[in-house]
Amino acid sequence: MRDLKREATREALAKAAFELTRERGLSGFVTADVVERAGYSRRTFGNHFSCKEEAVASVAFGGVDDASAILAGLPADLPLLDVLLAVMKTQFTTDALVRMRELMAMARRYPTLEPHVLGVQQRMRHTAQELLGSVAGDRYPTVYVPLLFGAVYGAVMAALEGTLDVDLGGEYDPSPASMDYSSFLDITFDYLRHGF
Amino acid sequence: MRDLKREATREALAKAAFELTRERGLSGFVTADVVERAGYSRRTFGNHFSCKEEAVASVAFGGVDDASAILAGLPADLPLLDVLLAVMKTQFTTDALVRMRELMAMARRYPTLEPHVLGVQQRMRHTAQELLGSVAGDRYPTVYVPLLFGAVYGAVMAALEGTLDVDLGGEYDPSPASMDYSSFLDITFDYLRHGF
DNA sequence: GCATCGATGTGCACATTGGGCAATTTTGCT
DNA sequence: AGCAAAATTGCCCAATGTGCACATCGATGC
Numbered sequence: 001m002r003d004l005k006r007e008a009t010r011e012a013l014a015k016a017a018f019e020l021t022r023e024r025g026l027s028g029f030v031t032a033d034v035v036e037r038a039g040y041s042r043r044t045f046g047n048h049f050s051c052k053e054e055a056v057a058s059v060a061f062g063g064v065d066d067a068s069a070i071l072a073g074l075p076a077d078l079p080l081l082d083v084l085l086a087v088m089k090t091q092f093t094t095d096a097l098v099r100m101r102e103l104m105a106m107a108r109r110y111p112t113l114e115p116h117v118l119g120v121q122q123r124m125r126h127t128a129q130e131l132l133g134s135v136a137g138d139r140y141p142t143v144y145v146p147l148l149f150g151a152v153y154g155a156v157m158a159a160l161e162g163t164l165d166v167d168l169g170g171e172y173d174p175s176p177a178s179m180d181y182s183s184f185l186d187i188t189f190d191y192l193r194h195g196f
Numbered sequence: 197m198r199d200l201k202r203e204a205t206r207e208a209l210a211k212a213a214f215e216l217t218r219e220r221g222l223s224g225f226v227t228a229d230v231v232e233r234a235g236y237s238r239r240t241f242g243n244h245f246s247c248k249e250e251a252v253a254s255v256a257f258g259g260v261d262d263a264s265a266i267l268a269g270l271p272a273d274l275p276l277l278d279v280l281l282a283v284m285k286t287q288f289t290t291d292a293l294v295r296m297r298e299l300m301a302m303a304r305r306y307p308t309l310e311p312h313v314l315g316v317q318q319r320m321r322h323t324a325q326e327l328l329g330s331v332a333g334d335r336y337p338t339v340y341v342p343l344l345f346g347a348v349y350g351a352v353m354a355a356l357e358g359t360l361d362v363d364l365g366g367e368y369d370p371s372p373a374s375m376d377y378s379s380f381l382d383i384t385f386d387y388l389r390h391g392f
Numbered sequence: 393g394c395a396t397c398g399a400t401g402t403g404c405a406c407a408t409t410g411g412g413c414a415a416t417t418t419t420g421c422t
Numbered sequence: 423a424g425c426a427a428a429a430t431t432g433c434c435c436a437a438t439g440t441g442c443a444c445a446t447c448g449a450t451g452c
Contacts, residue, residue: 002448041402046439050308081392112246115311122314146354147384148392154350158342188343195391196277196344198419237431242410
């Protein structure tokens, strides 16, 4: 229950930082502005994040939350490829992707942000990959899981980046109109299933 | 020739920062130490990097250097999958991977380093992907290239991370003894060719 | 219910850093 | 040699990171 409190502060700070970036741009405010908006002290900010960028980026970390919930609904002997497809459809919801996409768009404006965005992506990848690994058990060779997951994750991120390229020039478009996530996943998994 | 000079300074600074990290740890030195070792001013350091971490991470950026050299040796109508395999074997040499691996090991010790390591990986990915895209032309559907490349790159990185996990506990081992890069690529591409 | 303990938020102090500005040196070109 | 562009430098100061001591709150045991 204590962790909830801590998480709340963290999220409040992150959210404030994120909104300020939207409003004034990354260099248009200082950490003091963030903590003022969220109602905390500058020192507390430092306890949670090491810099503005880290705070801003951390909003996109939609945790892979309830492992058991997903696994419960799946047959234990379902091929790993199908398990992964299910995970990608339920866990990486379009909501999470929209947030992530806006963040990636921000990172293009403010280059110092990019490393931290990548950091968040990395953490999400790890959590999801561990989840997948626990389902795989020893049905597959050891390289299989990281290989497969790396492929899917890389593909999704590459595609997400692609949607940023298409509507370049103007302000970024917060909604990824240019990407139909579900059918993209189908195409991806079709390639993975039958070969490139 | 001017760019060479600039690159030289940049590399000198990066190298100094990297070595200092090896010797004293990331928090065991300040930017002043770096510039002193490399023979530049503190202000110049700021012209090239925005922080210590960025400098340290940038050593692993082994540029994808001579596109024409690789393409010249390949038939123009070679399937993209084989082109990519060739690129991965020639461009991502084991040397570059060893450096990258040491950096990734450092990132485990010093978490603030990780985002910047990922930043370098991202830049490398972009350069290589553009190279691949120029070869692909319009032989394939638009999603094909980013999808394929994302898959391969993700897989390689996941595998590289895997070699860090196996010999955990002691100091890290600078040589990736636990990974045979070439045969790993073969396995990877076999999966990609015929499906998972 | 109350005491204790560990973890979280806070205030303060200070070294480190990032980056604007102008001056100075170096480089590329003619 | 001479000129323009670019790289490096020094100076300066606001912003940042972080150690320390302290207050506060939740949890655990009596």
